Amino acid sequence: MDPRPIGVFDSGLGGLTAVRELAARMPEERIIYFGDTGRVPYGSRSRETIIKYARQDVAFLRSFDLKSLVIACGTVSSAAIGLLRREQDLPIFGVVEPTAHRAVALTRNNRIGLIATHATIASGAYERVIRARDPEAQIFAAACPLFVPLVENGRTRPGDVVIETVVRDYLTPIRDAGVDVLVLGCTHYPLLREVIGRFMGPQVALVDSGAEVAHEVGRWLSEHDALAAPGQVGGCRWYVSDSTAGFRDLAAVFLGRPVAEPVEQIDIERY
């Protein structure tokens, strides 16, 4: 048993889709979330800047006594997880490995689609993990840099002509390649699940990176006897780097529930 909280961070609020899954699987766990809303998005920035920001995010979260750390951000998981693991003495979970493994387990025709930010695609991280497990896999990848601003501007509903147009523009080559699995390689993308799923068709399984990392964290904590005690009162504490105004409304969309807990702004540049 380990009563200490789990730290979770993302460039913005997309990582709340992972928190949602963590809380659903392990309601006794305490979660401390940091969203770098003052500097979102990360996915179009250079690897060097992503690493600098990720180190600050981790430094802030380590001001709490954590039992593990979850990088609920496809971009940071792709660009910096190896380096952060070497620098930090606690278990760090990213979205790439569990999500890639799930995609390999699900495909029947070895044709896997991958959508993510520019930085994630450029890193080649998903390809490396997928090919290590399934050298026969063919991967059809597309950077979808407009999906994050579309989600953050509430353009997620089927029928919205803008999101429908962008989905068609980005995903037509992947659909036409005949993939049977599509990795949603950014934690913002589960909010587009319905519109993406309709476009790809029912024969294509969508793999949600937030759900996969939550599953992996639960498995690891269980295997290492580090789960919270049954009956512990779980819950979340929220920290952001921009103003907290508007946080509750947008966060509720990602979390799928109203946000009652306090939210606090911190100066991430100090870390």
Added chain:
Amino acid sequence: MDPRPIGVFDSGLGGLTAVRELAARMPEERIIYFGDTGRVPYGSRSRETIIKYARQDVAFLRSFDLKSLVIACGTVSSAAIGLLRREQDLPIFGVVEPTAHRAVALTRNNRIGLIATHATIASGAYERVIRARDPEAQIFAAACPLFVPLVENGRTRPGDVVIETVVRDYLTPIRDAGVDVLVLGCTHYPLLREVIGRFMGPQVALVDSGAEVAHEVGRWLSEHDALAAPGQVGGCRWYVSDSTAGFRDLAAVFLGRPVAEPVEQIDIERY
């Protein structure tokens, strides 16, 4: 005569549309440009964070001996120019005043359209300046938060189905209101001039905030005998807060010419 350089900054590279106009009008002037590419965009952030970032941008530029400062960013001009002017002892030019005055001068039916970022629209800055000069003016405003990511992802050409769809979605109410002037209230938007112009029709004049602030700076320097000496060799120095890789390609799009001068990355969080 004043040989010292003009400092120009923007949240990213949109401000280069103002530099382009400054250099075209005053080729003898030396320009020092800072683009906060590590934290772009500003337009969806809180006023408090915009002010914090703008102060850092100004502090960096003031490490040079400048004769004036240009805020080539609609968001900062709207949210922070009064405050920055009180804090700084050099002439500061923003895009809002000259652009609003030009719109008032151009309209014949007193129906003025305004497109800009969320923060600019929310500030009410354009409305205040327009109404002060033309109390009869009716202003039809729309926040266009997807235009900046679209421009930064190269989605600017007529015929691109995504930009055409977004333009129609944002601008239909303004076109239907019968405006005869449309203010492009963000320095990224001149790259959308062709697609916006085609949608609005030839009867609507587009006012480019980069061009207007360049005109204003030239007029002020001339009136205050602060222009560079004829024959001074002008030119630009470029500074950014993210990696310099890729700067030349994107900057050339905004500048309308190849970028030959050196570009340097700085740590804006230190300022």
